[in-house]
Amino acid sequence: MSLTTIQFTQEQARDIAEVSPGDVRAWRKAVPYLAAKPGKAARFTFADLVGLAITSELTNRFGARISDIGASVDKLFHELADARPAHLEGIVALIGSASAYLLPIGDFSARQISEPTLIVPCDPIVSQISARMMPSTPSAAQRELPFPPQILKAGR
Template structure:
């Protein structure tokens, strides 16, 4: 089930490196290794580095293929760089119906219904789960009351004549 929010997600929302790593579940050690081996991250150094929603989806996907399949980022570095470039300007709404298609030579973002005629060796990663993961991590309401009750009851104030 896809988590939906009634609040529109502004395309200009940016994550710091720490926030992006936290949402994707990337350890500091893995992050340092990826920064050294993925040219896309060369421009994303220091405290000024910011990540778009689309880049965080790509980060989640990379974490998934490394964690679940044991594929080293160095083996697919060109393909991974291409999915980061392609997904960076994309909104979560658009990525929700997309997949990342990685081959040893290329990385593409395709609508799910456009995935046809794949080469014999390709990794296809649905983005829907990662979009849900980002929305839950970013906009999830807790069960706690966010606003405490006022210590005094609200009272109507009569407007005086001026």
């Protein structure tokens, strides 16, 4: 892990990825990667946030049971851990019953899929997480100064 990697607390990770504490507790029982991050001292990377959001999509939107896809979600977290945040754009996550892959969207058609697979594009998730991390606020126009700026010289 790089020293420049931003790490998030468990509460920050849940808030940014929009997952409930109950979901994370349940996922820890089925996903060894998450089980290795217990308690309040747990720290999560940006890639982990993407993994949490994808897991939420799989379990909440698609209705997949974590007990059925835990092994593949574990592989997904390991795949994500090896990726830099900038490399997650233009990527799709392919999650099978016991496998997970990250592929550039352009390479997706070249991949032979040998089992039923859920496909989750990472772009919308990365954009949503980035927006939650650094929400853009409308900048107020700066008022005009009542006097012209002047250059000050350092003391002689």
